Amino acid sequence: MVAIQLGASRVVTGTKIPNPCGDVNLPPADDRELRREIVKCALEALQTNLNSARTFIPKINFTSG
Amino acid sequence: MNLELATYPVTKVRWSDRTAYRDGHLQIDKQELLSIVLDDKKIVSADLDIALPGEETRIVNVRDVVEPRIKVAGSGCVFPGILGPVDAVGNGRTHRLSGMAVVVSATYRPTILSGTAAGNSSIIDMWGPLARATPFGSTINVVLTIKLLDGVTELEAHAAIQLAEFKVARRLAETTRELATGETEVFGIGDVDPSLPRVVYIDSFLTNWHAPHSLVAYYGLPIRESLPTYIHPNEYLDGALTKDTRIGSGEYTYTWEWLNKGIVYRLLREHGKRVNLLGVILQRTRFEAEHGKQVTALCAAQMAKLLKAEGAIVTRTVMSGANLVDVMLTVQACEQKGLKTVFLTPEWGGRDGTEPPFVFTVPEADAIVSTGSTDREYRLPVPKKLIGINKGELVQLYAGDQWLSPADELTLDDTCLTGTTDWWGAGKYTRVQY
Numbered sequence: 001m002v003a004i005q006l007g008a009s010r011v012v013t014g015t016k017i018p019n020p021c022g023d024v025n026l027p028p029a030d031d032r033e034l035r036r037e038i039v040k041c042a043l044e045a046l047q048t049n050l051n052s053a054r055t056f057i058p059k060i061n062f063t064s065g
Numbered sequence: 066m067n068l069e070l071a072t073y074p075v076t077k078v079r080w081s082d083r084t085a086y087r088d089g090h091l092q093i094d095k096q097e098l099l100s101i102v103l104d105d106k107k108i109v110s111a112d113l114d115i116a117l118p119g120e121e122t123r124i125v126n127v128r129d130v131v132e133p134r135i136k137v138a139g140s141g142c143v144f145p146g147i148l149g150p151v152d153a154v155g156n157g158r159t160h161r162l163s164g165m166a167v168v169v170s171a172t173y174r175p176t177i178l179s180g181t182a183a184g185n186s187s188i189i190d191m192w193g194p195l196a197r198a199t200p201f202g203s204t205i206n207v208v209l210t211i212k213l214l215d216g217v218t219e220l221e222a223h224a225a226i227q228l229a230e231f232k233v234a235r236r237l238a239e240t241t242r243e244l245a246t247g248e249t250e251v252f253g254i255g256d257v258d259p260s261l262p263r264v265v266y267i268d269s270f271l272t273n274w275h276a277p278h279s280l281v282a283y284y285g286l287p288i289r290e291s292l293p294t295y296i297h298p299n300e301y302l303d304g305a306l307t308k309d310t311r312i313g314s315g316e317y318t319y320t321w322e323w324l325n326k327g328i329v330y331r332l333l334r335e336h337g338k339r340v341n342l343l344g345v346i347l348q349r350t351r352f353e354a355e356h357g358k359q360v361t362a363l364c365a366a367q368m369a370k371l372l373k374a375e376g377a378i379v380t381r382t383v384m385s386g387a388n389l390v391d392v393m394l395t396v397q398a399c400e401q402k403g404l405k406t407v408f409l410t411p412e413w414g415g416r417d418g419t420e421p422p423f424v425f426t427v428p429e430a431d432a433i434v435s436t437g438s439t440d441r442e443y444r445l446p447v448p449k450k451l452i453g454i455n456k457g458e459l460v461q462l463y464a465g466d467q468w469l470s471p472a473d474e475l476t477l478d479d480t481c482l483t484g485t486t487d488w489w490g491a492g493k494y495t496r497v498q499y
Contacts, residue, residue: 001425002386002424062356
């Protein structure tokens with residue numbers, strides 16, 4: 001939400017403020033998989049042509065809090 | 066539930082061989098008060114000073130400020146859960162000493178050396194530009210300077226500072242216990258004309274889940290990740306809400322301000338006249354993920370709606386962007402549920418006022434009352450007297466910051482100065498719209 005308001009055109013949803021591209025509560029292997037998904041989503045975002053700003057949501061389970 | 070608040074104004078404070086109050090004059094037995102403080106073995110040294118408005122005095126290492134209050138009738142005590150058992154407050158009779166404050170200046174060896182969980186402090190000047198910007202430049206300040214034992218934990222440091230401060234304040238207010246005079250005002254939210262607009266106050270404040278103390282406590286219990294809570298506005302007046310006393314920075318709040326919360330008094334005084342005040346929703350904010358932000362916003366709005374509110378006033382604390390998102394979403398959720406919602410807050414804006422006032426906004430936040438900018442700088446002249454520090458010593462306001470010489474001229478912004486950030490509309494700024 002904040003990134004879109006600040007004028008970013010391609011925004012990838014992360015997990016949490018202290019660890020946007022990972023989850024410290026996950027075991028290392030799962031955390032690595034989660035980070036890989038977020039990076040893959042970012043790479044897809046970069047390859048997408050846009051007419052207006054868009055938020056890309058990676059295929060991960062979002063932790064709450 | 067009604068609370069009778071009796072005010073005993075203090076116009077003069079002096080040292081004496083006994084502690085007593087009479088006709089605005091407060092005498093203090095310094096040794097008696099120091100012995101109360103030094104009862105706690107975690108405090109290795111303590112001193113008391115008096116700082117008067119207009120004197121060229123600078124107080125440093127300020128951690129908190131409190132107004133002396135004592136409960137003389139009704140259940141519980143002032144600062145329930147801290148100075149006494151957890152018993153509902155906000156009823157009976159409470160005495161306050163007005164026109165004065167107890168300021169606590171404390172130093173200890175920190176174990177948290179960086180980040181938002183680390184302790185910090187601020188500065189009060191009793192004269193000059195800063196004295197005009199803080200409520201504590203025009204109060205007679207009884208300053209308690211304490212040094213804590215090496216090896217205390219951060220939470221022990223908070224508890225020791227708070228207890229010392231509160232015990233001194235209680236002893237001073239105790240001098241009015243037998244007095245039946247005093248200007249009294251009765252506060253309550255009983256039944257009123259049902260045609261008046263039904264209003265709630267949503268008190269949003271940032272708390273930390275990761276720090277030794279979360280920043281804000283209710284009946285002495287630090288509020289961490291939790292959902293909105295419904296309380297009676299009188300509870301503020303008896304000190305049900307307190308703070309982390311390791312955190313003295315001007316960006317945060319002080320116990321004095323929780324006791325003298327501008328918006329709460331105004332709403333209580335307007336109850337039955339212009340509004341029907343339904344109560345207060347305490348809302349902890351700064352969730353780490355969007356999910357939490359959405360849930361707390363929804364929950365606060367839902368609670369207001371269940372109370373059949375037609376209007377809401379929302380405030381916040383701490384210049385945190387993550388926190389602002391939760392608050393803005395709350396304003397949005399309230400508006401979407403049909404509540405007319407006003408957001409009262411200070412803003413950023415940069416040194417010259419040309420930068421954005423908020424990092425995040427919602428279109429529904431269309432009625433905002435600004436209490437000023439926190440980005441303005443103050444030039445503080447050289448003081449004649451320093452309290453809270455030994456000659457030649459330096460102060461560090463935030464962990465990891467540059468050390469400053471408080472005996473010199475300083476240029477600092479709101480966040481470094483006690484009580485200059487006006488979170489709840491009781492500040493001293495006048496606003497001009499350009």
